[in-house]
Structure formats: C-alpha cells, structure tokens
Amino acid sequence: MLVKVFGSAVFGVEATTITVEVNIDKGIGYHLVGLPDNAIKESSYRISAALNNNGYRLPGKKITLNMAPADMRKEGSAYDLTLALGILTASNQIKGGNIHEYIIMGELSLDGSLQPIKGALPIAIKAREEGFKGFILPKQNVKEAAIVNGLDVYGVDNIQEVIDYFEGTSNLKPLMIDTRKEFYNNMQNPEFDFADVKGQESIKRCMEIAAAGGHNIILIGPPGSGKTMLAKRLPTILPPMTLNEALETTKIHSVVGRIKEHSGLMNQRPFRSPHHTISNVALVGGGSYPQPGEISLSHNGVLFLDELPEFKRDVLEVMRQPLEDREVTISRAKFTVTYPSSFMLVASMNPSPSGYFPDDAQAISTSAHEMQRYLSKISGPLLDRIDIHIEVQPVPFEKLTEERRGEPSSEIRKRVTTAREFQSKRFNEIDNVHYNAQMSVKQIRQYCVLNEKSKTLLKNAMDKLNLSARAYDRILKVARTIADLEEVLNINPDHIAEAIQYRSLDREGWLG
Structure with missing residues (x-):
C-alpha cells in the first residue's frame, strides 16, 4: 500500500515542503531514499x-520510503514522526484518511x-501558504508555530497522541x-536600563x-570605563520592533533552534556578543549545510x-560586505542561501596595547611603532x-557614589523614535534606505546641505585636526542625525561641531 505524508525542510530562512512516500510490499527490507543524511538514516x-514501546510494530515486509524532491538534501532528526506515521498508515495499523492534510514533524x-x-x-508559514489544514509538532515548539494565523497548530507530547487523533x-x-495582541502585550521591561549608568553623560x-x-559606533577606553555596560543598554533605546521585524528576527532564530521552549514571537531586539576567537563561518554564517551566523542572529538588533x-x-x-549590503549570501555548488543581516555594529577597544590612554597615570610607556601596529589590526575599509x-574615560568616584539615577532608557527611546520617524518620511520614496546611516554619497549631497558658516567650520576642523577624507561624509551623516x-x-x-568630536580615530597622530 502506498501512502503520502508531508514534512518540511528549511533552507536559509524559507521552508520547502517534503513529500514522504511510504510503500509497503511483499519481501523484507527497509529502504530510505531521497538524499537523507545520517540522522535520518538512523x-x-x-x-x-x-x-x-507503544504497542505497535515495524512491519516485517519490504518498506520503501522516498523523500521527494529526491535531489534535495534532507537533514536532521525532525522527520522521525513523519516517517513513523507514514509506516503505520501504509501498514493499516492506524487509520489515516486525512493524514495528507497536515504537515507532521518531530x-x-x-x-x-x-x-x-x-x-x-x-x-x-509555508504550510499556510500551501493550504494545509494543520501542523502537528512537539509541544515545546507549538507557541512559536502558532504565531502564524490561519493555520491549525497542534502541540503533542508523544506519538500516541497523534495516533489517537487520526484514529478519532x-x-x-x-x-x-x-499574534498582534501577543506581540504588544509582551513588550517586557528590558533587563538593562541607561538609568543604571553612573556619569558618562557625553557617551550616553x-x-x-x-x-x-542607525550609525555603527566604536568605544575607545581603558578597562573598567563602562564600554560593555553602555553597549548592552543600546538595544533598550532603539525604536521598538515592528511586527514585521519581530517575525523576520524570530524566523532566523527559529532556523538555528535559538527560540526558548514554549516561547513565541521575539519582541526585544537581539544583542549578540561573540568572543574574539570566533571563526569566519560562525560570524557570517556558512558550513557544509549553511546556517545563519552571528551577524544574521543580530538582524534588527545589535552586534x-x-x-x-x-x-x-x-x-x-x-x-565588510554584509555591513554594506545588509544581507549575506552563502554560495555552494548546488544552491545559494541569503540571510538578512541588518544590524548596528558596536565595537570597543583599548586605546593602546597597555590598555590605557598615553597620558593616563597607569599607562605603560609604549613606542609609536607599537601603538601603530596595535591600531593597524583594524583595517581602513x-x-x-x-x-x-x-x-570613554573612567567614571570618577564622586559620580559612582551619586544617589541620583540617570535618565531612563524609555525617555531616550522616545527621542530616538521621533528622529527615526523624521527619517522614514524623508526616505519614504527611496528603496533600502530607512535611516541616515544608510545614505549613499548622492543622498548625502541632497539631504546634508551646509550653509557657509557650517562649511567654514568643517573646513577649518579638517585642516587643524588633520581629519582624513573618509571622515567628511561620516561627519555629515552624524550631523544630519543630530539635527533630526x-x-x-x-x-x-x-x-x-558636535559631529566632529565623534571622529577620534581619524585624527592624525591619534595613538601617538
């Protein structure tokens, strides 16, 4: 008897429906075909x-299972439940008249x-697109899948529950x-808040x-000056995620199994902080069977x-390329996968190999050559x-012992959100530009027009501070944001004048 059941494979952040054909015939043997990996073969x-262990059996006949399309590589152990129910239905151990109406995974x-x-x-999402009646999956994942409206999602603890359902x-x-109610109701108070940061008003x-x-930023300061503390609080002042951004972000984390059990839609912007020993593949994504890297897991958030x-x-x-394109493409001989990677980059570094500014009392004398070699680890591009x-300067003792709390993240976020709305209207008719950091040279010339006083000030600053040419456009972008x-x-x-202050590394002679 031939039976068809349906599962799904994920490539990139999109799913493809897999048809599992189960045929039981005279003879003996278990033949699984259709490019399964070792996890499926086992x-x-x-x-x-x-x-x-549930009172059923693997029939002692010739069992042929084909996973179509047969030329597409399948991987992972999530097809166990699909294959098991196909075998039970094809061997007439259970009724499965409407089993073809469901995607079944586990x-x-x-x-x-x-x-x-x-x-x-x-x-x-794919099951709803293709008109399936429902999706049966482990209970741990049910809340994540139930985000998709218009599809019946059933969470089960064991195979017996599924059998009983099809048996009636x-x-x-x-x-x-x-989904909308769940998203807006679960806007939890963030764990971190700028109100906890003592001093550092200029850095805030x-x-x-x-x-x-949406500007990328690098913090330069000695150990203990609060660089990491400040970076962790940046997501709390970014505008709240939209429902579309939340769905995009949740999809990426779902693909790598990073959604917590019994959790649904992500409503906090991601913050990823990989260790400096990370490999190329772990950062940008890839592998024999490509998976998203840290830059994609940071999508709509902070890296x-x-x-x-x-x-x-x-x-x-x-x-470098993902920072420009806001996506990363991984190519293999037989397929290509694209992952979104629109994130804010926040970096930190010590000002010298000794960890301190040259004029700091704790600084160890470092030669100009050592300083230059240290900085040259970061490329110009x-x-x-x-x-x-x-x-970032260390916080003085007087500030640390202050009882007064700083301005909370919620107040800063209101101003940030208003500025972003200002930019959204400006770039409304331009594709792929939503905020100032994404402006091209053409758009900088259009939206960052300077009066004579501003031009004179910028020219004098570039001459006196020996700012490099690459600083020019960056200063204009940041000045545009300050105006917004x-x-x-x-x-x-x-x-x-304020934007010029934020180009430390472009000053000739910085770091000696």
Whole structure:
C-alpha cells in the first residue's frame, strides 16, 4: 500500500515542503531514499523502538520510503514522526484518511515522546501558504508555530497522541494566538536600563545619536570605563520592533533552534556578543549545510564586538560586505542561501596595547611603532563603515557614589523614535534606505546641505585636526542625525561641531 505524508525542510530562512512516500510490499527490507543524511538514516532504530514501546510494530515486509524532491538534501532528526506515521498508515495499523492534510514533524525518543525541532516558524508559514489544514509538532515548539494565523497548530507530547487523533479516539485542540495582541502585550521591561549608568553623560548622548541614525559606533577606553555596560543598554533605546521585524528576527532564530521552549514571537531586539576567537563561518554564517551566523542572529538588533583588535583580521574583513549590503549570501555548488543581516555594529577597544590612554597615570610607556601596529589590526575599509568614534574615560568616584539615577532608557527611546520617524518620511520614496546611516554619497549631497558658516567650520576642523577624507561624509551623516534629534530641517554649525568630536580615530597622530 502506498501512502503520502508531508514534512518540511528549511533552507536559509524559507521552508520547502517534503513529500514522504511510504510503500509497503511483499519481501523484507527497509529502504530510505531521497538524499537523507545520517540522522535520518538512523531514524529506523528510533521509530522501531518507539512503535514497540507503544504497542505497535515495524512491519516485517519490504518498506520503501522516498523523500521527494529526491535531489534535495534532507537533514536532521525532525522527520522521525513523519516517517513513523507514514509506516503505520501504509501498514493499516492506524487509520489515516486525512493524514495528507497536515504537515507532521518531530524527533522521536525511544519511548515515543517528542523532542523539539528547529525551524518551526518558517515551516508553519509555508504550510499556510500551501493550504494545509494543520501542523502537528512537539509541544515545546507549538507557541512559536502558532504565531502564524490561519493555520491549525497542534502541540503533542508523544506519538500516541497523534495516533489517537487520526484514529478519532481523542480530539487535539489547536493553539490559537492573537499574534498582534501577543506581540504588544509582551513588550517586557528590558533587563538593562541607561538609568543604571553612573556619569558618562557625553557617551550616553553619543549612543543616543548612534541609535537615532542607525550609525555603527566604536568605544575607545581603558578597562573598567563602562564600554560593555553602555553597549548592552543600546538595544533598550532603539525604536521598538515592528511586527514585521519581530517575525523576520524570530524566523532566523527559529532556523538555528535559538527560540526558548514554549516561547513565541521575539519582541526585544537581539544583542549578540561573540568572543574574539570566533571563526569566519560562525560570524557570517556558512558550513557544509549553511546556517545563519552571528551577524544574521543580530538582524534588527545589535552586534557587539568587544576588544575589536583581538579579533582575527580575516574574520573582520569578511564582515565588510554584509555591513554594506545588509544581507549575506552563502554560495555552494548546488544552491545559494541569503540571510538578512541588518544590524548596528558596536565595537570597543583599548586605546593602546597597555590598555590605557598615553597620558593616563597607569599607562605603560609604549613606542609609536607599537601603538601603530596595535591600531593597524583594524583595517581602513572596516573603519570606513563605522560612523562614530568616541573616547570613554573612567567614571570618577564622586559620580559612582551619586544617589541620583540617570535618565531612563524609555525617555531616550522616545527621542530616538521621533528622529527615526523624521527619517522614514524623508526616505519614504527611496528603496533600502530607512535611516541616515544608510545614505549613499548622492543622498548625502541632497539631504546634508551646509550653509557657509557650517562649511567654514568643517573646513577649518579638517585642516587643524588633520581629519582624513573618509571622515567628511561620516561627519555629515552624524550631523544630519543630530539635527533630526532636534527636529530641525537644516544642519547648523552646532551640529557640525558636535559631529566632529565623534571622529577620534581619524585624527592624525591619534595613538601617538
């Protein structure tokens, strides 16, 4: 007897429906075809034990299972439940008249219980697109998949519950979630808050500007000056995620199985902080069967690279193109996958190999050659993509012992959100430009027009501070954002003066 059941495979952040054809005929043997990987090939042992422990059996006949399309590589243990139900239906051990109306996925334990799967959200989206009646999956993933409205999503604990449902002896209830209500109701108070940061008012201002314009930023300061503390609080002042951004972000984290059990839609912007020993593939994504890297897991959020010069230079170089394109494409011989990677880069570094500024009392004398070698670990093209450089000084004792709390993140976020709305209207008719950091040279010339006083100030600053040519456009972008925070149309000399302060690494002679 031939039976067809349906599962799904995830490539990139999109799912593809897989048809599992099960044919039972005279003879003996178990033949699984259709380019399965080792995890799927081993499923026969898990399926046999799970069926035996639940009062069923693997028929002693010739079983042929084909996973179509047969030329597409399938991987992972999530097809166990799909294959098991196909075998039970094809051998007439259970009724399965309407089994073809469902996508069925789940990894089987030997006792028949189910383990969570990866990619539940993109699978659910694809199931709804293709008109399936429902999606049966492990209970741990049900809330994640139920985000998709218009599809019945059933969470089950073990294979027996699924069998009883198709036999008609029990009635599974689909989990119903009002996605919009769930998203807005679960806007939790963030763990971190700028109110906890003592002092550092100028750095907070700088972070506000970076958030308002989507500018990449590098913090330069000695150990203990608060660089990491400030970076962790940046997501709390970024505008709240839209529902579309939340769905995009959740899909990426779902593909790699990073959604917490019994969790649904992500509503906080991601903050990723990889260690400096990270490899190229782990940062940008890839592998034999490509998976998203840290830059994609940071999509719509913040990627924090602590101690930037400690990262291998080639690792930093592969990040240059994704920073420009806001996506990363991974090519293999037979297929190509594209992952979104629109994130804010926040980096930190010590000002010298000793960890301190040259004029600091704790600084160890360092030669000009050593200082230059330390800074040269970061390439010019990467620095080109960082709009704001700011020096972070240690907080004095008087500030640390102050009882007064600083301005909370919620108040800063209101100003940032207003500035972003200002930019959205400006770039409304331009594709792929939503905030100031994304402006091209043409758009900078159009939207960052300077009056004579501003031009004179900028020219004098570039001459006296020996600012490099690459600093020019960055200063204009940042000045545009400062003007947007003040809700004024024209850039004035005050905006230019403040923006000039945020180009520390472009000053000739910096670091000796």
